[in-house]
Amino acid sequence: xxxxxxxxxxxxxxxxxxxxxxxxxxxxxxxxxxxxxxxxxxxxxxxxxxxxxxxxxxxxxxxxxxxxxxxxxxxxxxxxxxxxxxxxxxxxxxxxxxxxxxxxxxxxxxxxxxxxxxxxxxxxxxxxxxxxxxxxxxxxxxxxxxxxxxxxxxxxxxxxx
Amino acid sequence: xxxxxxxxxxxxxxxxxxxxxxxxxxxxxxxxxxxxxxxxxxxxxxxxxxxxxxxxxxxxxxxxxxxxxxxxxxxxxxxxxxxxxxxxxxxxxxxxxxxxxxxxxxxxxxxxxxxxxxxxxxxxxxxxxxxxxxxxxxxxxxxxxxxxxxxxxxxxxxxxxxxxxxxxxxxxxxxxxxxxxxxxxxxxxxxxxxxxxxxxxxxxxxxxxxxxxxxxxxxxxxxxxxxxxxxxxxxxxxxxxxxxxxxxxxxxxxxxxxxxxxxxxxxxxxxxxxxxxxxxxxxxxxxxxxxxxxxxxxxxxxxxxxxxxxxxxxxxxxxxxxxxxxxxxxxxxxxxxxxxxxxxxxxxxxxxxxxxxxxxxxxxxxxxxxxxxxxxxxxxxxxxxxxxxxxxxxxxxxxxxxxxxxxxxxxxxxxxxx
Numbered sequence: 001x002x003x004x005x006x007x008x009x010x011x012x013x014x015x016x017x018x019x020x021x022x023x024x025x026x027x028x029x030x031x032x033x034x035x036x037x038x039x040x041x042x043x044x045x046x047x048x049x050x051x052x053x054x055x056x057x058x059x060x061x062x063x064x065x066x067x068x069x070x071x072x073x074x075x076x077x078x079x080x081x082x083x084x085x086x087x088x089x090x091x092x093x094x095x096x097x098x099x100x101x102x103x104x105x106x107x108x109x110x111x112x113x114x115x116x117x118x119x120x121x122x123x124x125x126x127x128x129x130x131x132x133x134x135x136x137x138x139x140x141x142x143x144x145x146x147x148x149x150x151x152x153x154x155x156x157x158x159x160x161x
Numbered sequence: 162x163x164x165x166x167x168x169x170x171x172x173x174x175x176x177x178x179x180x181x182x183x184x185x186x187x188x189x190x191x192x193x194x195x196x197x198x199x200x201x202x203x204x205x206x207x208x209x210x211x212x213x214x215x216x217x218x219x220x221x222x223x224x225x226x227x228x229x230x231x232x233x234x235x236x237x238x239x240x241x242x243x244x245x246x247x248x249x250x251x252x253x254x255x256x257x258x259x260x261x262x263x264x265x266x267x268x269x270x271x272x273x274x275x276x277x278x279x280x281x282x283x284x285x286x287x288x289x290x291x292x293x294x295x296x297x298x299x300x301x302x303x304x305x306x307x308x309x310x311x312x313x314x315x316x317x318x319x320x321x322x323x324x325x326x327x328x329x330x331x332x333x334x335x336x337x338x339x340x341x342x343x344x345x346x347x348x349x350x351x352x353x354x355x356x357x358x359x360x361x362x363x364x365x366x367x368x369x370x371x372x373x374x375x376x377x378x379x380x381x382x383x384x385x386x387x388x389x390x391x392x393x394x395x396x397x398x399x400x401x402x403x404x405x406x407x408x409x410x411x412x413x414x415x416x417x418x419x420x421x422x423x424x425x426x427x428x429x430x431x432x433x434x435x436x437x438x439x440x441x442x443x444x445x446x447x448x449x450x451x452x453x454x455x456x457x458x459x460x461x462x463x464x465x466x467x468x469x470x471x472x473x474x475x476x477x478x479x480x481x482x483x484x485x486x487x488x489x490x491x492x493x494x495x496x497x498x499x500x501x502x503x504x505x506x507x508x509x510x511x512x513x514x515x516x517x518x519x520x521x522x523x524x525x526x527x528x529x530x531x532x533x534x535x536x537x538x539x540x541x542x543x544x545x546x547x548x549x550x551x552x553x554x555x556x557x558x559x560x561x562x563x564x565x566x567x568x569x570x571x572x573x574x575x576x577x578x579x
Contacts, residue, residue, distance in 0.1 A: 060578055063242065093242050093243040095243035095306065096283055101366065118243060
């Protein structure tokens with residue numbers, strides 16, 4: 001089920017300083033992660049990114065995902081340490097038509113003599129704030145027993161050992 | 162257990178029931194196969210939503226349509242994974258899928274249910290322009306979403322002796338196109354060069370060229386004249402490129418080594434396909450009497466294998482009209498027998514570097530097998546899986562004939578995961 005992205009997530013996706021990592025899985029379950037600078041939000045709230053290489057593992061895995069209805073993961077790491085993971089499903093691959101041609105022209109302006117295999121569209125289904133402070137507080141609240149005892153031990157002078 | 166549903170045209174399992182028996186087969190490719198198998202009918206709403214300024218309408222093609230008519234309907238469809246469906250208008254009484262326009266998008270409908278959103282092929286920028294000789298460029302070079310088609314001549318000499326392939330309607334359709342559209346009988350190299358030059362101005366639109374036509378038996382040696390035509394055309398096309406070689410496929414008669422070497426050395430051609438159409442000598446002799454008479458099954462097959470020595474592994478293929486091996490009255494009686502025989506021969510060729518692809522047989526009204534029905538979706542799924550598994554087993558690529566550079570072979574669509 002597709003969900004809308006928050007303004008903060010859209011901003012993080014749109015920030016050129018954000019590190020963006022796409023992780024896909026092949027048909028045997030083997031994962032593959034790549035940096036995808038082209039990840040961005042489209043006007044309709046979906047996430048678009050470019051696949052330059054027709055023969056890449058990512059392109060192959062994305063095809064497997066759209067064929068067999070599997071999710072992909074997008075990790076965003078902002079310049080101030082904010083981390084967000086988006087899980088979603090590839091729902092479309094533009095290989096021709098106006099969206100493809102527009103990106104084809106723009107990517108070649110930006111990167112020079114490169115090709116374009118497709119413009120992938122992912123519908124976000126889950127957004128997880130992976131920032132350290134947020135995760136720490138959440139895990140502590142949900143799993144108070146997951147802690148080494150020394151972290152909650154009184155100072156030695158207090159217990160008189 | 163698969164339930165049989167009685168329709169006016171076919172008694173067979175429903176799409177989803179068939180697909181349930183193949184959980185590892187992509188639903189979108191199965192849908193493509195079934196749409197090719199059954200054809201499409203464009204609803205009135207869909208026809209009204211077609212915009213000739215942005216959608217590609219039917220342009221001259223080597224084969225005719227199931228309704229035997231040339232109408233200003235959409236050329237064909239794209240699925241959301243980038244899969245091309247080459248299909249054609251089909252009379253409603255033949256149980257086609259319906260293409261409708263609902264909530265601002267084109268959709269595929271079967272039995273009243275929306276199955277998928279589809280896109281119509283985008284119109285290329287060069288359509289609507291004319292050559293300096295005054296011909297519409299869309300009559301010279303036709304487009305697929307990422308490929309240019311050059312149908313060099315519109316005649317097959319096998320037909321002259323009443324030995325045309327039994328599934329084929331090339332000459333029937335050619336006459337119709339000439340009479341109704343004014344499509345030229347034979348293309349001139351200059352018209353083709355000029356049209357290709359115009360087409361590739363549209364950056365990002367095209368990735369390959371495909372040349373094909375009927376067989377020409379004339380010349381000092383068999384097919385010499387056919388080779389001459391292709392050399393002239395390929396050289397003219399090559400004037401548009403900085404590199405000697407350009408991504409291209411020739412689907413032609415079974416040429417001898419000298420002819421193949423000439424094509425490889427004197428032109429920019431990068432791959433060669435010669436269609437056996439159906440595997441097995443007995444079937445070949447019945448389905449392709451012209452090919453059988455002038456070359457013969459064993460020699461046609463050997464010529465394919467020898468072509469690997471010139472074009473290289475992964476650059477030579479043969480095409481099947483998938484399902485015609487089950488045509489009546491001389492075809493296989495069961496789909497299992499047909500599949501076993503076909504995959505066995507495909508493996509023998511794959512071992513020697515020749516890859517096999519299929520198209521879904523459409524019993525067209527202008528062909529000798531008109532009125533028959535193609536086999537089941539289950540058969541086509543198994544055929545596609547079997548052919549792709551052979552490519553994996555023998556490390557054969559099919560880059561020149563894949564989902565993007567061709568789009569008409571369900572088996573090579575599967576190569577996207579190879």
